[in-house]
Amino acid sequence: MNESTWKLFDRVAADYDQVAPFFAEFGRAIVDVLDPPAGCRLLDLGSGRGALTAPALARGCAVTAVDAAPAMVERLAADHPAAVAHVMDAQALDLPSDAFDLVVSSFVVHVLDDPAAGVAEAYRVAAPGGRFAFTGGSARTAEFERDTRPAAAAPPLARRMDALFEEFAVHLPPNGSMGRVVDAADLLQEAGFVDLRVDHATIAVEFADNAMLWRWAMSHGYRAFIEDLPDEHRQEFHRRWMELPATDRVLQRTAGVWSGRKPG
Template sequence: MALYDRIGVGYDTTRQADPYLLSRLIHHLRPRANRRYLDIGSGTGNYTIAMYQAGVPIRGLELSATMLARAKEKAPAIAWHNGRAEAIPFGSASFDGAICTFVHHHMADPVAAFKEVHRVLTPHARLVIFNCTAEQMRHCWVNEYFPRMMKEKATAPYERFVTVDVLDAAGFRNLSEEKYDVAPDLKDLFLYCGKHQPERYLDPRIRSGISSFADAPDQEEVERGVQRIADDIQSGRINDVIRKYAWDGGDYMFTVAKR
């Protein structure tokens, strides 16, 4: 929570709802106008607000007081709730679907959290998660420059908490997975936002909005890595590095489950 209180101060400078990702969240959720939906770990509300503006009757649940205050400031018409996913402040079968983007790898006990999500959803309700896998993280070329950060903050959490296993243990039925490859025009500048634009990692504002960088275990490694990226952009070596890590397994993953 302290990390996201810190990140939340300038989060909206570089993070916003990406139109394509929004469209896929809505596609997989299949919301209906007369139902109720929940955004788990809604942050500053970017995707919650975008879905609400698209006609989805949704509310947000967020632990960070700083992020929640920003969300309320941006969209006071939406119901925002302070709380943990492990103890959702609603009765059983209160919602007809839920989304969870870039959250569960930060949870101390994601199985307990998704059991709570399972409890508050109606039968056959959908849960849509957008996150990534350990294997996807291992194929990011960012590993070339920040190996310790990527191993400890980007890959290890997904090795501990494999999404489909967590959902299965929480009682969900897994329906499908859809891989996502970072697009050059990505608007939400999360970890692999520089896949096609490595110069993005040179901007401290962008790095400060990414939890892996903000909570990196070795800030000297980050400084060295940023300088190496700058040097490799200048020399052209960056193109060889990017080609070296190319693969066809996607960069992130939509996981769709049903209660």
């Protein structure tokens, strides 16, 4: 992860997931989907403040949590002393090979400088027969398990937010914001994972008003997009955000949980 990315997360660590429990809700939903047993050796890769770590510990997993942002790791260690927490780059893990039954990464792989390197490291540290699962920024372009269900329309608030980001993306400077669309299936296959599958985790988080919604946007990765807009477009983006209709204050999102097994 490049310096500008982890430094942004270092800056927002105090507020991260504190305005609204968006990532905590996803963490619980993802762990429910993966259903790790008690005693599972679990690596939380790009752990933030512990959205995955907390529900994994509650299930009796032995959790190691790593993140490139020191302030995130400091808070995770304070809140979840049962976890082993390290400041570490997901693309170059200082961890032994074949050490974890389950490696999980929530909304991290797509913001790495080299997503393939991060997935290759997950493969290295996974035990033979273990799985790696991740969410975030994936295009479904692989041929296996193609989802034939009709696409559902995004809920109103999510749809309006997505449209606003799409409209203002043209004003970003080259290489502005953070993250990219990745092909989860290709990344997993190229790293050597087999038995690929995709599950789905859905959450709904309620916001009191647009001011709260804005504070939330500025407390995580969306902030990179907003700060990278030129001044006049940033002011307009903020105005338009604050004018989002108040008829729906529930943000509903569904994430694909892509996973593969390390042979052995």
